[in-house]
Amino acid sequence: xxxxxxxxxxxxxxxxxxxxxxxxxxxxxxxxxxxxxxxxxxxxxxxxxxxxxxxxxxxxxxxxxxxxxxxxxxxxxxxxxxxxxxxxxxxxxxxxxxxxxxxxxxxxxxxxxxxxxxxxxxxxxxxxxxxxxxxxxxxxxxxxxxxxxxxxxxxxxxxxxxxxxxxxxxxxxxxxxxxxxxxxxxxxxxxxxxxxxxxxxxxxxxxxxxxxxxxxxxxxxxxxxxxxxxxxxxxxxxxxxxxxxxxxxxxxxxxxxxxxxxxxxxxxxxxxxxxxxxxxxxxxxxxxxxxxxxxxxxxxxxxxxxxxxxxxxxxxxxxxxxxxxxxxxxxxxxxxxxxxxxxxxxxxxxxxxxxxxxxxxxxxxxxxxxxxxxxxxxxxxxxxxxxxxxxxxxxxxxxxxxxxxxxxxxxxxxxxxxxxxxxxxxxxxxxxxxxxxxxxxxxxxxxxxxxxxxxxxxxxxx
Amino acid sequence: xxxxxxxxxxxxxxxxxxxxxxxxxxxxxxxxxxxxxxxxxxxxxxxxxxxxxxxxxxxxxxxxxxxxxxxxxxxxxxxxxxxxxxxxxxxxxxxxxxxxxxxxxxxxxxxxxxxxxxxxxxxxxxxxxxxxxxxxxxxxxxxxxxxxxxxxxxxxxxxxxxxxxxxxxxxxxxxxxxxxxxxxxxxxxxxxxxxxxxxxxxxxxxxxxxxxxxxxxxxxxxxxxxxxxxxxxxxxxxxxxxxxxxxxxxxxxxxxxxxxxxxxxxxxxxxxxxxxxxxxxxxxxxxxxxxxxxxxxxxxxxxxxxxxxxxxxxxxxxxxxxxxxxxxxxxxxxxxxxxxxxxxxxxxxxxxxxxxxxxxxxxxxxxxxxxxxxxxxxxxxxxxxxxxxxxxxxxxxxxxxxxxxxxxxxxxxxxxxxxxxxxxxxxxxxxxxxxxxxxxxxxxxxxxxxxxxxxxxxxxxx
Numbered sequence: 051x052x053x054x055x056x057x058x059x060x061x062x063x064x065x066x067x068x069x070x071x072x073x074x075x076x077x078x079x080x081x082x083x084x085x086x087x088x089x090x091x092x093x094x095x096x097x098x099x100x101x102x103x104x105x106x107x108x109x110x111x112x113x114x115x116x117x118x119x120x121x122x123x124x125x126x127x128x129x130x131x132x133x134x135x136x137x138x139x140x141x142x143x144x145x146x147x148x149x150x151x152x153x154x155x156x157x158x159x160x161x162x163x164x165x166x167x168x169x170x171x172x173x174x175x176x177x178x179x180x181x182x183x184x185x186x187x188x189x190x191x192x193x194x195x196x197x198x199x200x201x202x203x204x205x206x207x208x209x210x211x212x213x214x215x216x217x218x219x220x221x222x223x224x225x226x227x228x229x230x231x232x233x234x235x236x237x238x239x240x241x242x243x244x245x246x247x248x249x250x251x252x253x254x255x256x257x258x259x260x261x262x263x264x265x266x267x268x269x270x271x272x273x274x275x276x277x278x279x280x281x282x283x284x285x286x287x288x289x290x291x292x293x294x295x296x297x298x299x300x301x302x303x304x305x306x307x308x309x310x311x312x313x314x315x316x317x318x319x320x321x322x323x324x325x326x327x328x329x330x331x332x333x334x335x336x337x338x339x340x341x342x343x344x345x346x347x348x349x350x351x352x353x354x355x356x357x358x359x360x361x362x363x364x365x366x367x368x369x370x371x372x373x374x375x376x377x378x379x380x381x382x383x384x385x386x387x388x389x390x391x392x393x394x395x396x397x398x399x400x401x402x403x404x405x406x407x408x409x410x411x412x413x414x415x416x417x418x419x420x421x422x423x424x425x426x427x428x429x430x431x432x433x434x435x436x437x438x439x440x441x442x443x444x445x446x447x448x449x450x451x452x453x454x455x456x457x458x459x460x461x462x463x464x465x466x467x468x469x470x471x472x473x474x475x476x477x478x479x480x481x482x483x484x485x486x487x488x489x490x491x492x493x494x495x496x497x498x499x500x501x502x503x504x505x506x507x508x509x510x511x512x
Numbered sequence: 513x514x515x516x517x518x519x520x521x522x523x524x525x526x527x528x529x530x531x532x533x534x535x536x537x538x539x540x541x542x543x544x545x546x547x548x549x550x551x552x553x554x555x556x557x558x559x560x561x562x563x564x565x566x567x568x569x570x571x572x573x574x575x576x577x578x579x580x581x582x583x584x585x586x587x588x589x590x591x592x593x594x595x596x597x598x599x600x601x602x603x604x605x606x607x608x609x610x611x612x613x614x615x616x617x618x619x620x621x622x623x624x625x626x627x628x629x630x631x632x633x634x635x636x637x638x639x640x641x642x643x644x645x646x647x648x649x650x651x652x653x654x655x656x657x658x659x660x661x662x663x664x665x666x667x668x669x670x671x672x673x674x675x676x677x678x679x680x681x682x683x684x685x686x687x688x689x690x691x692x693x694x695x696x697x698x699x700x701x702x703x704x705x706x707x708x709x710x711x712x713x714x715x716x717x718x719x720x721x722x723x724x725x726x727x728x729x730x731x732x733x734x735x736x737x738x739x740x741x742x743x744x745x746x747x748x749x750x751x752x753x754x755x756x757x758x759x760x761x762x763x764x765x766x767x768x769x770x771x772x773x774x775x776x777x778x779x780x781x782x783x784x785x786x787x788x789x790x791x792x793x794x795x796x797x798x799x800x801x802x803x804x805x806x807x808x809x810x811x812x813x814x815x816x817x818x819x820x821x822x823x824x825x826x827x828x829x830x831x832x833x834x835x836x837x838x839x840x841x842x843x844x845x846x847x848x849x850x851x852x853x854x855x856x857x858x859x860x861x862x863x864x865x866x867x868x869x870x871x872x873x874x875x876x877x878x879x880x881x882x883x884x885x886x887x888x889x890x891x892x893x894x895x896x897x898x899x900x901x902x903x904x905x906x907x908x909x910x911x912x913x914x915x916x917x918x919x920x921x922x923x924x925x926x927x928x929x930x931x932x933x934x935x936x937x938x939x940x941x942x943x944x945x946x947x948x949x950x951x952x953x954x955x956x957x958x959x960x961x962x963x964x965x966x967x968x969x970x971x972x973x974x
Contacts, residue, residue, distance in 0.1 A: 079906040161863045206905050206934055220829020222874075222902045226932045226955065233935070273832060299829070304845045305836035311865045312828035338833070338955045339801070366774035367682020367761070370735060371800070374767035383766045401623045403773045412684075440684045443668050444541040470688045472668055473695070493688065493800045 060258040062149035063184060063250070064193045064240055066126035066200060067096045070117055070148070072139055073130030073155075074100030074108050081154060082130045084204040085190070086111070092192075092201035092208070097122055117146045124148045128190065128202060133157035136186065137171050144179035150250075151176075152202055153186035159246050160187055160313060173248050188245025189221035192228075194238050195264070203241070212237015213266040213349045215259045217252055219244060220312075223271045223297075223338070230342045235484070236349065239265045246313070251276065253284035260288035267348035268294045269341055270332070273309045278321045282330040289331035293348050293507045295341050296332040298323040331510045333503050343496050344503045346489040351464040353508040356433035358382045359501060360426040361407035363438035364414050364445075368470060368494040369407035372436050375495050379502030383407070390429040397421030412442045416449035423457040423465075433508075434464045436501050438494055441471040441479060451482035458488065464504060468497035522720040524611035525646060525712070526655045526702055528588035528662060529558045532579055532610070534601055535592030535617075536562030536570050543616060544592045546666040547652070548573070554654075554663035554670070559584055579608045586610045590652065590664060595619035598648065599633050606641035612712070613638075614664055615648035621708050622649055622775060635710050650707025651683035654690075656700050657726070665703070674699015675728040675811045677721050679714055681706060682774075685733045685759075685800070692804045697946070698811065701727045708775070713738065715746040722750035729810035730756045731803055732794070735771045740783045744792040751793035755810050755969045757803050758794040760785040793972045795965050805958050806965045808951040813926040815970040818895035820844045821963060822888040823869035825900035826876050826907075830932060830956040831869035834898050837957050841964030845869070852891040859883030874904045878911035885919040885927075895970075896926045898963050900956050903933040903941060913944035920950065926966060930959035 069089060075082035082102075086109050089098050099120045100108040107113055114120050117127060117139070127148045129139050133155050143151050158169035169186065176183045184191070190203035194211040201208075205221070207228045214231060216238065218224025224243040231238060239262070242255050252272065259265045268288070275281045275298075285294055300309035301323060323334040335341040359381045363369030373383055383406045386394065394404045398418055403409035408426065410418050426432055437454060441447045458465050467483060469476075469490040483490045491497035531551060537544035548571050551560050561582045562570040569575055576582050579589060579601070589610045591601050595617050605613050620631035631648065638645050646653070652665035656673040663670075667683070669690045676693060678700065680686025686705040693700060701724070704717050714734065721727045730750070737743045737760075747756055762771035763785060785796040797803040821843045825831030835845055845868045848856065856866045860880055865871035870888065872880050888894055899916060903909045920927050929945060931938075931952040945952045953959035 081906070084905060157863065204905075206903075206937060218829070220827065220832075222825075222827025222932070223829035223833065225902060226830065229932070229934055230954070271829065273829065297833075299832045299836055302836045302839040304839040305832050307867070308828070308832045308835045308869050311867050312832060312871065336837075337957050339958070363684075365682065365684025366770070367680070367685035367733065367735065368688065370682075370761045370767050370770045370774060371685065371759075373770045374761055374764045375798075377764035377766040401619065405769070405773050407770050409774065440687060441668075443546060443666075444543070470684070470691070472691055475668060492692070495799050496801070 058258065059149065059182060060255065062125045063191060064200065065195070065198050068099065068122055068124050069094065069096065069200070069202060070099040070101055070120055070124045070127040071130070072101040072117055072127055074102050074113060076105055076108050081204045085128055085202065088201040088203060092199045094199050094201065095197060099124065117142045117148065120146065125150070126202065127151050129153045130155060133165070133168060137175055140172060140175055140181065141179060144181040148181060150182045150184055152184045152188065152190045154188060154190065154204065156187040158186045169246065169248050176249055183249035185245045186248065189224065189243040192238065192241035207232055209238035213239050213264060214269060214345045215240040215262070215265040216269045217242050217255055218271040219247065219252070219273045220271060221245065226338055227269055227271070227342060230338065231345070234342065234346060236346050253281050256288050256294065257284050260291050265292065267292055267345050269345050270294055270296045272296065272298050273300050274313050275321060285330035285332050290511055294332040295335055295344055296323065296326065297335050297338065297341055298326060333506060340496065340499055343491060344500045347466060347500045347504055350487050350489055351466070351504065352462055353511065354434035354464055354505045355508060355512070357505050357509065358384050358431055358433045359436055359505070360386070360429065360432040361436045361438065362410065362422050362426060363407050364410050364412050364442070365440045366409050368438045368440065368468065369409060371494040372438055372468070372498040373407055375498035376436070376502055379499065381502055381505050384431045386426065387429045387431050390425045393425040394422060397425070412440070413444070415445055416453045419450050420453045423453065427457060427461045427463055432463070434466070434501060434505065436466050436468065436497055438468045438497070439470065441469070441476045447476060447479040448482060451479050455482060455486040455488065458486070466497050466501040467491065468494050520720060521611065521644060522717065524587040525653060526662065527657070527660050530561065530584055530586050531556065531558065531662070531664060532561040532563055532582055532586045532589040533592070534563040534579055534589055536564050536575060538567055538570050543666045547590055547664065550663040550665060554661045556661050556663065557659060561586065579604045579610065582608065587612070588664065589613050591615045592617060595627070595630060599637055602634060602637050602643065603641060606643040610643060612644045612646055614646045614650065614652045616650060616652065616666065618649040620648045621710070631708065631710050638711055645711035647707050648710065651686065651705040654700065654703035669694055671700035675701050675726060676731060676807045677702040677724070677727040678731045679704050679717055680733040681709065681714070681735045682733060683707065688800055689731055689733070689804060692800065693807070696804065696808060698808050715743050718750050718756065719746050722753050727754065729754055729807050731807050732756055732758045734758060734760050735762050736775050737783060747792035747794050752973055756794040757797055757806055758785065758788065759797050759800065759803055760788060795968060802958065802961055805953060806962045809928060809962045809966055812949050812951055813928070813966065814924055815973065816896035816926055816967045817970060817974070819967050819971065820846050820893055820895045821898055821967070822848070822891065822894040823898045823900065824872065824884050824888060825869050826872050826874050826904070827902045828871050830900045830902065830930065831871060833956040834900055834930070834960040835869055837960035838898070838964055841961065843964055843967050846893045848888065849891045849893050852887045855887040856884060859887070874902070875906070877907055878915045881912050882915045882919070885915065889919060889923045889925055894925070896928070896963060896967065898928050898930065898959055900930045900959070901932065903931070903938045909938060909941040910944060913941050917944060917948040917950065920948070928959050928963040929953065930956050
């Protein structure tokens with residue numbers, strides 16, 4: 051955490067020393083109750099100040115009739131009161147010295163001209179009173195840093211601490227991503243869902259996360275880029291430091307119409323996801339599943355130094371699926387070097403296919419995999435490996451997994467692992483990968499798309 | 513099952529009354545042991561005859577020194593002996609009156625010219641002796657029909673009985689598909705992985721499954737279509753009866769090179785997956801995950817009668833993702849009829865978005881969903897619905913699920929359900945969908961792609 055005198059303005063958002071919840075409630079199943087409970091459940095490290103006109107105690111915490119009655123300094127305030135009351139409460143917050151207000155309340159720009167006027171009033175108020183706005187019509191933020199433990203958000207996913215930060219314009223999409231990463235056992239670093247984003251916006255947050263050493267990869271969901279020029283400028287800088295995986299929606303005219311309704315008003319500065327990627331160095335995705343799976347790979351693996359992929363498989367079919375996907379995504383599958391081929395011919399079964407993909411055959415055991423991994427990793431024509439493994443019942447699969455873990459420890463070349471199995475029967479094999487911090491993919495096309503994304507990033511950031 | 517006198521030749525493969533395993537073994541972790549065990553574990557309804565030169569008992573069953581010593585009739589025989597011994601054993605089988613031999617043994621066409629000669633010898637032998645070959649270099653078949661319970665295969669996935677039949681040229685890919693369907697709780701009808709397919713081939717099996725009343729949908733993985741003309745002819749006929757979901761691999765030059773190695777020799781009759789789909793009426797996929805998810809939908813849902821989709825969502829973002837995907841896949845998202853809009857405006861919250869996608873807002877409860885489902889299903893401009901639901905903690909989500917189940921019971925229009933949630937915390941909500949036989953999708957893009965595939969099929973088969 052930065053020292054008080056040189057705190058970044060967004061430190062008050064992501065590393066607040068205290069949080070007020072204006073519109074806190076005793077009633078379960080309300081947002082004002084849920085935010086207080088989420089802060090408590092996540093063991094927020096600073097004081098929590100519920101604010102309620104009448105109640106003097108909420109969830110066991112002292113509650114205050116207004117923000118001005120709160121005894122201590124307040125870095126961050128949630129505002130959950132009715133939309134027409136928000137300007138007054140925001141002004142109160144500014145007077146109290148609150149640095150940032152997360153306005154969860156809806157009923158602004160997204161509902162039409164009257165809401166838009168109310169939202170414009172908030173922006174004016176904030177600018178003239180030295181307070182920043184996150185939202186309105188938004189979820190909020192999460193920071194899993196154990197020194198902070200801030201769950202300033204009303205959603206239900208309790209993430210593990212990790213290295214992926216999620217920006218999502220849509221709260222629903224952000225929640226789907228956060229939830230899926232949890233299911234995959236992958237940790238979150240920070241989360242931000244900005245809703246209308248009338249003040250603090252995506253580029254400002256990207257820039258901040260670019261400098262956060264524990265954010266290794268950023269997932270970014272966008273519906274409407276207000277100022278594409280600024281986004282591209284910031285994304286280009288941040289992309290040099292860490293990958294930004296973008297899902298830009300509203301690509302079609304039907305989708306864009308829906309975005310206009312969702313964000314309120316017309317869409318400014320439309321840009322396609324492919325040209326966005328070309329201009330800014332972000333990686334474009336069209337699937338939430340794939341964006342999550344790719345993020346896992348970026349957390350745990352090194353970046354390939356070139357586009358030449360070696361595929362190692364123990365069953366032909368999945369290797370061919372991987373080869374198609376890699377090839378379509380711009381990767382190369384060069385034939386192994388003659389020296390490599392010679393090693394493979396002597397180390398593998400005579401019926402094995404010594405080409406690329408290398409098919410070691412289903413009967414291959416750990417010693418065959420050790421040989422092929424060493425030979426392919428040592429091949430100067432290969433920048434990365436895709437390891438495609440269906441677990442045969444007649445092979446010591448745990449030993450094969452250990453061979454992969456050992457090989458990976460000795461190389462700078464990434465090895466993306468596709469492990470196709472019954473997750474219950476072969477749980478001990480999967481556990482060896484997990485313990486070593488190696489993500490595994492259940493389908494060859496997913497592993498291949500993930501490796502292709504890593505390869506693209508390697509070319510962007512080199 | 514057909515009566516003995518009018519049995520289809522493939523009844524002897526998929527509904528064998530008895531199975532011999534030539535090359536059966538006492539040793540665990542061998543294919544010869546595994547096939548015997550799999551037949552026993554699945555409670556195959558006919559006699560199992562292990563054949564072994566010396567052992568007189570294997571896994572508690574009487575074993576015989578050769579197929580000619582087996583006391584009863586044998587419909588189907590597995591052959592697992594060394595490749596050079598296969599011709600002799602096959603001739604023995606023919607003499608015994610075995611109708612079909614599954615040759616699991618490898619070392620034929622796929623290993624080069626010598627193997628190809630051996631394989632050609634098998635074909636000649638079979639033709640002149642009145643026996644059919646499944647394989648060689650293959651896994652085998654499964655039939656979950658409780659009157660048969662045939663697991664003539666050495667893999668590890670124990671499927672539930674169901675309505676999806678899987679054809680896979682590659683055993684590895686077939687196993688990945690079978691395993692994934694199991695994970696999804698979806699049942700299998702029949703399974704066939706033909707390997708080299710020197711005799712019984714994909715079109716012959718497709719035709720057979722076309723007439724199987726309990727096969728509702730066919731998943732088909734192909735690497736090399738030997739005779740595209742014949743495949744297209746058969747697929748076009750079968751597609752009129754039930755959907756065929758195809759994953760054709762080796763699309764790229766790199767992939768095709770790998771197919772040539774995998775299948776042995778050169779590739780004949782290459783055809784792209786898109787032109788294959790256009791000419792034959794199959795649905796082309798490029799993802800094993802999506803092919804499995806689409807198959808689930810075809811099992812449980814009616815086919816849309818047109819391309820006009822209504823999207824209902826309680827959070828904007830996922831609805832927009834669905835709109836993009838549907839639109840890109842050729843679906844239309846017409847604006848609701850004026851009468852529908854009127855109903856929606858009075859039934860939903862004033863801030864709800866009455867367009868397509870309809871955004872009912874996160875605070876919408878069961879009564880709102882009932883109104884919007886009824887109105888959209890009653891709209892003459894809508895052929896199908898995509899229901900996109902993030903489970904808010906402040907909504908009675910189980911009640912919403914029941915509303916969907918009720919709505920679905922009263923309509924011929926399919927409702928594809930995307931339910932985005934924590935599967936543990938909202939398990940009771942998911943269970944309501946499951947009990948009603950409604951598959952749910954965790955990501956909007958998957959639900960949308962599935963509905964688009966159903967829409968395409970509706971246009972093909974109408």
